[in-house]
Amino acid sequence: MRKFTLIRLAVTTTAVVLAALAGWYLWHSYQDSPWTRDGRVRANVVNVAADVSGPVLTVRIRDNQEVKTGELLFTIDPARYQLALAQAQAALDGARSQALQRQDELQRKERLTSVSISEEALTQARSAAETARAALQQAEAAVGIARLNLERTEVHSPVNGHITNLLLEPGDYATTGRALVAIVDSDSYYVAGYFEETRLRHIAIGDAVAIHLMGYATPLRGHVHSIARAIADRDNVVNTDLVANVNPTFSWVRLAQRIPVRIAIDRIPDGIILSAGMTATVRVTD
Numbered sequence: 001m002r003k004f005t006l007i008r009l010a011v012t013t014t015a016v017v018l019a020a021l022a023g024w025y026l027w028h029s030y031q032d033s034p035w036t037r038d039g040r041v042r043a044n045v046v047n048v049a050a051d052v053s054g055p056v057l058t059v060r061i062r063d064n065q066e067v068k069t070g071e072l073l074f075t076i077d078p079a080r081y082q083l084a085l086a087q088a089q090a091a092l093d094g095a096r097s098q099a100l101q102r103q104d105e106l107q108r109k110e111r112l113t114s115v116s117i118s119e120e121a122l123t124q125a126r127s128a129a130e131t132a133r134a135a136l137q138q139a140e141a142a143v144g145i146a147r148l149n150l151e152r153t154e155v156h157s158p159v160n161g162h163i164t165n166l167l168l169e170p171g172d173y174a175t176t177g178r179a180l181v182a183i184v185d186s187d188s189y190y191v192a193g194y195f196e197e198t199r200l201r202h203i204a205i206g207d208a209v210a211i212h213l214m215g216y217a218t219p220l221r222g223h224v225h226s227i228a229r230a231i232a233d234r235d236n237v238v239n240t241d242l243v244a245n246v247n248p249t250f251s252w253v254r255l256a257q258r259i260p261v262r263i264a265i266d267r268i269p270d271g272i273i274l275s276a277g278m279t280a281t282v283r284v285t286d
Contacts (some may be wrong), residue, residue: 010181014145034202038258039280044188046159050076052151056172061181063166069155074173076153086144088139095132095139100239102132133199161186189274191222191263193282196256200227207264207286214279218269224284228260 054076061073106129113209161183168180191211195203203224212219235247263282268274 034195034199034207034284035282036193036199036258037261037279037281038194039282040192040194041213041274041276041278041280042190042192043274043276044159044185045164045276046161046183046185048073048158048181049179050155050174051075051176052081052149052174053176054078054080054153054174056168056170056174059168059170061163061166063163065163066169067161067163067183069157069160071157073155073157074168075155078150078153081146081150081153085143085150088142090281092136092139092143095136096220099129099132099136102129105129130206142172155181158185159183159185161185176265184276189265189268189276190225191220191265191280191282193261193280194258195282197259197263198256199260200259203261203284204286205225207250207284210283210285211263211265212283213272214281218272218273220265220269220272220280221267222263222265225262225264228262231257231259270280 057075057077059074060071061067067073102125106125109122126283138257164182164184166181172180174180191209193209205224207224209222209224211222213220261282
């Protein structure tokens with residue numbers, strides 16, 4: 001009977017010790033291990049704007065379409081810019097003819113002797129030739145600008161990516177500098193993991209990272225690219241007098257701040273479609 005009691009006591013003690021060790025390990029892992037459920041897939045969104053104004057003539061894309069760098073997105077009515085180029089070309093032809101005429105006159109006068117022409121007349125001829133050359137250069141620049149404006153009536157994709165939330169339709173008026181098409185840059189995807197400040201000491205640049213998306217079972221692989229060096233301090237807002245606006249109350253319960261850690265994606269498994277805004281669990285494995 002006593003032997004049975006001792007065995008039961010040993011089993012109970014062992015179970016308690018194992019439970020305590022397991023609890024300590026789980027608590028230690030939760031508190032200190034570098035992982036977070038607060039991860040977000042992010043990407044650069046390029047807002048494409050027209051460089052010239054005019055009515056949109058054609059739209060060559062559709063919503064959510066994949067596009068490549070240099071692919072035509074939409075065109076602006078080129079009629080006005082074709083006429084502007086023709087006008088600039090005509091002005092260039094006139095300026096070139098005028099410059100040739102002034103140069104010929106200067107060369108004839110320079111061959112004359114001082115008896116046949118005064119120094120003042122020769123100076124005026126040189127000035128007229130120089131003015132004509134300047135006008136020719138200005139006309140050439142005007143043609144270049146007109147040609148560039150005509151080329152810019154075709155708007156091309158600056159990056160590889162996907163069209164998102166397309167609202168552009170033929171007939172819409174494009175204004176210079178106003179964004180008309182948004183493209184998610186497919187070469188810029190990364191994950192932002194928001195780690196508690198108590199876990200940053202376990203994270204180093206270059207550490208391997210496992211990224212578990214909520215919608216997929218297969219994890220993505222990446223590495224720590226960089227760690228943010230500042231977040232907003234909500235308790236230190238500068239007021240209109242440019243002095244610190246310190247909160248007069250202080251909470252004794254202090255929650256660890258979350259610091260953004262940028263994680264580069266090394267490989268995306270087949271079958272996984274990334275969308276900016278997806279949530280992820282991030283675990284640093286090194």
